[in-house]
Amino acid sequence: MPKSKRAASSAIAVRKSKPEVVKTSGHASAPIVVPVAERKLNFGGKWNYAPAPETTKVAIDARYELFIDGKFVAPKGGKYFPSLNPATERKLAEIALAAPEDVDAAVAAARRAYTKVWSKLPGAERGKYLYRIARLIQEKARELAIIETMDGGKTIKESRDVDLPLVAAHFFYYAGWADKLDYAVHGRKHEPLGVCGQIIPWNFPLLMAAWKIAPALATGNTVVIKPAETTSISILHLARIFQEAGLPEGVVNIVTGAGETGTALVNHPGVDKIAFTGSTEVGKLIAKALVGTPKKLTLELGGKAANILFEDAPLDQAVEGIISGIYFNQGHVCCAGSRLFVQESIFPQVVRKLRDRIATMRVGDPLDKNTDLGAINSKSQLEKIHELVQSGISEGAQLVQPWCKLPEKGYWFPPSFFTGVTGSHRIAQEEIFGPVLSILTFRTPEEAIERANHTPYGLSAGVWTDKGSKIFKMVNKLRAGVVWANTYNKFDPASPFGGYKESGWGREGGIQGLLPYLKLA
Ligand code: NDP
Numbered sequence: 001m002p003k004s005k006r007a008a009s010s011a012i013a014v015r016k017s018k019p020e021v022v023k024t025s026g027h028a029s030a031p032i033v034v035p036v037a038e039r040k041l042n043f044g045g046k047w048n049y050a051p052a053p054e055t056t057k058v059a060i061d062a063r064y065e066l067f068i069d070g071k072f073v074a075p076k077g078g079k080y081f082p083s084l085n086p087a088t089e090r091k092l093a094e095i096a097l098a099a100p101e102d103v104d105a106a107v108a109a110a111r112r113a114y115t116k117v118w119s120k121l122p123g124a125e126r127g128k129y130l131y132r133i134a135r136l137i138q139e140k141a142r143e144l145a146i147i148e149t150m151d152g153g154k155t156i157k158e159s160r161d162v163d164l165p166l167v168a169a170h171f172f173y174y175a176g177w178a179d180k181l182d183y184a185v186h187g188r189k190h191e192p193l194g195v196c197g198q199i200i201p202w203n204f205p206l207l208m209a210a211w212k213i214a215p216a217l218a219t220g221n222t223v224v225i226k227p228a229e230t231t232s233i234s235i236l237h238l239a240r241i242f243q244e245a246g247l248p249e250g251v252v253n254i255v256t257g258a259g260e261t262g263t264a265l266v267n268h269p270g271v272d273k274i275a276f277t278g279s280t281e282v283g284k285l286i287a288k289a290l291v292g293t294p295k296k297l298t299l300e301l302g303g304k305a306a307n308i309l310f311e312d313a314p315l316d317q318a319v320e321g322i323i324s325g326i327y328f329n330q331g332h333v334c335c336a337g338s339r340l341f342v343q344e345s346i347f348p349q350v351v352r353k354l355r356d357r358i359a360t361m362r363v364g365d366p367l368d369k370n371t372d373l374g375a376i377n378s379k380s381q382l383e384k385i386h387e388l389v390q391s392g393i394s395e396g397a398q399l400v401q402p403w404c405k406l407p408e409k410g411y412w413f414p415p416s417f418f419t420g421v422t423g424s425h426r427i428a429q430e431e432i433f434g435p436v437l438s439i440l441t442f443r444t445p446e447e448a449i450e451r452a453n454h455t456p457y458g459l460s461a462g463v464w465t466d467k468g469s470k471i472f473k474m475v476n477k478l479r480a481g482v483v484w485a486n487t488y489n490k491f492d493p494a495s496p497f498g499g500y501k502e503s504g505w506g507r508e509g510g511i512q513g514l515l516p517y518l519k520l521a
Pocket residue numbers: 199200201202203226227228229230257258259260261262263266277278279280282283285286300301302303333334381384431432433
């Protein structure tokens with residue numbers, strides 16, 4: 001079996017202030033007496049998964065152009081940048097770099113499409129285009145999932161079973177609203193805003209595109225969208241679906257490029273609204289740039305969610321929820337449950353269960369259907385994770401990682417958690433955006449609420465308990481836009497999503513997600 005497809009072994013490394021490897025099971029030379037509570041089945045690493053690589057062939061072009069006015073066009077400056085597969089570091093394609101003149105052309109095309117066609121179409125007609133796009137996404141879901149995995153590093157089981165079904169579901173959901181907007185706004189007069197500039201990140205490239213494009217089009221707006229530099233390919237394949245669906249030219253325009261392209265879009269006088277998902281830092285820059293302009297703004301920014309585990313919760317289910325809460329999509333999730341608050345009485349038990357569970361996680365080839373943790377999206381993101389993990393070690397927390405052989409090429413980080421974390425540690429305050437959990441403890445519900453809310457963010461939270469009354473008490477006091485109870489990271493197009501405080505403004509998804517794209521009288 002290739003090295004990259006090997007499962008993590010059950011040995012665990014615990015790193016303290018001075019990194020060292022402590023083998024707690026499996027590899028000791030002398031027999032170990034294992035306490036009864038610690039005993040578990042041990043297959044000695046002999047049972048393993050056979051490789052299950054995705055075999056569907058997809059065609060990735062050598063070069064991708066900009067998508068403006070319904071056509072693929074070369075950038076005016078003639079510049080291109082590479083898009084790498086983060087699991088292999090191999091170049092997948094080169095992507096057009098949009099200069100400010102290209103952004104001008106895209107905004108002009110969106111304006112023409114808005115005035116001449118899209119804003120004049122009845123809602124039912126707009127809905128038909130959206131339904132058609134949703135069905136085409138379903139038809140091509142496998143191909144799109146593979147592209148998403150190759151360009152971004154996420155596992156095929158997530159892109160195939162989570163991202164793509166949700167992408168189609170968002171188009172279906174907002175298609176349904178296009179001719180029912182009067183009911184969404186309770187009879188008030190409404191009109192579209194005009195041309196919307198949209199900027200999206202690299203963690204869910206197609207899903208973020210769907211979150212932004214579907215409600216904008218359903219409400220009668222046109223769009224100029226900029227994907228993240230490292231993940232442009234899948235949205236350019238979505239552009240082909242727009243062509244196949246016969247979407248009128250200029251209704252959606254795609255400008256690929258780096259932060260400068262985003263800045264040109266934000267500052268463009270022809271844009272009526274900016275919708276941004278990404279870091280709080282860039283979100284603040286955008287908010288400052290728009291002060292004093294008539295442009296509307298929605299921001300979906302970072303998070304440092306508290307996942308709160310009470311002693312009366314069903315522990316095995318909770319452990320699975322904690323695992324998916326932090327390790328889903330390599331932890332590249334703004335609402336990841338990255339701070340776990342465990343009630344003090346069950347702390348040792350929970351740590352042991354988590355330690356055993358991460359030792360079974362498979363890190364490696366994202367295109368293998370058995371892989372649990374794929375590649376980190378980029379070299380710079382991997383460096384950021386290393387830097388924050390090192391800060392945790394330096395500040396005195398204990399790092400727990402499974403022993404696992406990582407592929408030699410590509411960007412990888414094993415599933416990890418820290419114990420001995422205090423609220424003042426950087427790893428308890430800053431978004432790591434990687435597969436790293438910080439575990440803290442609490443004694444009473446009041447203490448859990450106070451410590452959970454002690455963060456500049458307020459995007460999401462989780463509560464695990466057997467008591468419905470405790471859930472109600474907690475969800476009412478947690479300052480977070482989304483609170484999951486006895487589950488985590490569940491998404492639905494009908495549910496609004498968004499944050500408090502430095503996690504952003506406005507909501508995406510649900511009826512609420514229509515309002516930021518409408519002018520209400
Ligand atoms: P950024 O906020 O830098 O990027 C998000 C998007 O904004 C990308 O399309 C990016 O382009 C674009 N952009 C960057 N600078 C500007 C600018 N000045 N004006 C307009 N658009 C701009 O996130 P990063 O990719 O750098 O990730 C950094 C951190 O942000 C992560 O570690 C994570 O903590 C957080 N993050 C949060 C996300 C969330 O969902 N809330 C999603 C992604 C990241 P380009 O990619 O070309 O630079």
